[in-house]
Amino acid sequence: MEHLSRRTFLAHTIVVASAPLLPALEGASTKTRLILLGTGGGPRPRKARSASAQVIVTNNTAYVIDCGNGVARQLVFANVPLPIVRHIFLTHHHSDHNADYGNLIWLAWESGLSTRVDTWGPPPLDTMTKLFFEMNAYDIETRIKNEGRVPIGPLVHVHEKSESGSVMQDENVRVTATLVDHPPVFPAFAYRFDASDRSIVISGDTRPCENLVKLAQRADVLVHSAMYVPALDRLVARVPNARTLKASILAHQTSAEDAGRIAQAAAVKTLVLSHLVPADDPEVTDQMWIDLARRYFHGPIIVGRDLLEI
Numbered sequence: 001m002e003h004l005s006r007r008t009f010l011a012h013t014i015v016v017a018s019a020p021l022l023p024a025l026e027g028a029s030t031k032t033r034l035i036l037l038g039t040g041g042g043p044r045p046r047k048a049r050s051a052s053a054q055v056i057v058t059n060n061t062a063y064v065i066d067c068g069n070g071v072a073r074q075l076v077f078a079n080v081p082l083p084i085v086r087h088i089f090l091t092h093h094h095s096d097h098n099a100d101y102g103n104l105i106w107l108a109w110e111s112g113l114s115t116r117v118d119t120w121g122p123p124p125l126d127t128m129t130k131l132f133f134e135m136n137a138y139d140i141e142t143r144i145k146n147e148g149r150v151p152i153g154p155l156v157h158v159h160e161k162s163e164s165g166s167v168m169q170d171e172n173v174r175v176t177a178t179l180v181d182h183p184p185v186f187p188a189f190a191y192r193f194d195a196s197d198r199s200i201v202i203s204g205d206t207r208p209c210e211n212l213v214k215l216a217q218r219a220d221v222l223v224h225s226a227m228y229v230p231a232l233d234r235l236v237a238r239v240p241n242a243r244t245l246k247a248s249i250l251a252h253q254t255s256a257e258d259a260g261r262i263a264q265a266a267a268v269k270t271l272v273l274s275h276l277v278p279a280d281d282p283e284v285t286d287q288m289w290i291d292l293a294r295r296y297f298h299g300p301i302i303v304g305r306d307l308l309e310i
């Protein structure tokens with residue numbers, strides 16, 4: 001009994017000691033949460049859906065996957081305190097996935113982040129990070145001097161990745177990446193997160209890809225990018241480069257049917273369609289997305305929407 005009390009006391013002391021650094025997430029728990037922050041594919045800002053981003057939160061620690069435009073604000077809407085961002089993973093360097101990479105770190109720091117952040121992704125992530133801080137040196141130095149903030153540079157540890165394999169592991173998750181097929185962008189990755197209570201795979205952008213089927217084997221949740229091919233003509237009709245844009249989308253993305261095929265081949269429990277292309281066509285309903293994926297996948301299918309927790 002005495003032993004237990006001492007352990008409880010110690011645990012309590014540790015929590016109190018770390019409290020000033022990391023503000024608690026509302027309803028914080030050890031359950032691993034997945035929140036879709038942005039579910040639209042493509043860089044054009046839209047009312048209907050924000051650009052690609054997800055967050056996994058466990059044990060009051062946030063792991064952000066992709067940083068499309070608006071990711072910091074979407075985290076605020078999701079009630080995830082910016083200072084608990086601990087790891088950032090980029091699937092690839094397309095602007096709908098990385099436009100706010102630097103902004104997320106910078107704005108989190110201005111929101112009180114004062115702890116280490118590790119970032120993971122394809123080259124030239126290191127150069128991009130350095131240049132971002134250089135570009136914003138005036139603001140950063142002013143705030144360090146005038147507001148007494150810790151220097152931001154030393155907090156950020158960049159890890160460039162070019163190959164499939166193990167990424168990192170900590171007390172909450174084990175992260176694995178695989179190369180996916182997203183020409184002409186190379187390398188492009190999918191990430192798998194294995195926590196004690198569930199496994200989550202984020203496909204990034206890819207055309208149908210065998211590596212992804214292997215990575216996602218028996219995962220609890222597969223978040224897969226998806227396009228609704230019959231609506232592509234309406235989408236590209238809005239731009240002058242319609243023909244080349246359509247050919248490009250078809251060549252490097254996965255249809256909703258194929259996302260269903262991949263989910264079935266990987267025997268995942270739940271398929272989430274996200275990075276939707278088109279992202280804001282009112283004629284394409286959730287049921288229409290589901291019907292296409294349902295042709296091949298027999299488990300639960302969720303059509304992603306911003307701020308949905310899964």
Ligand SMILES: [Zn+2]
Pocket residue numbers: 092094182185205
């Ligand atoms: Zn892409």
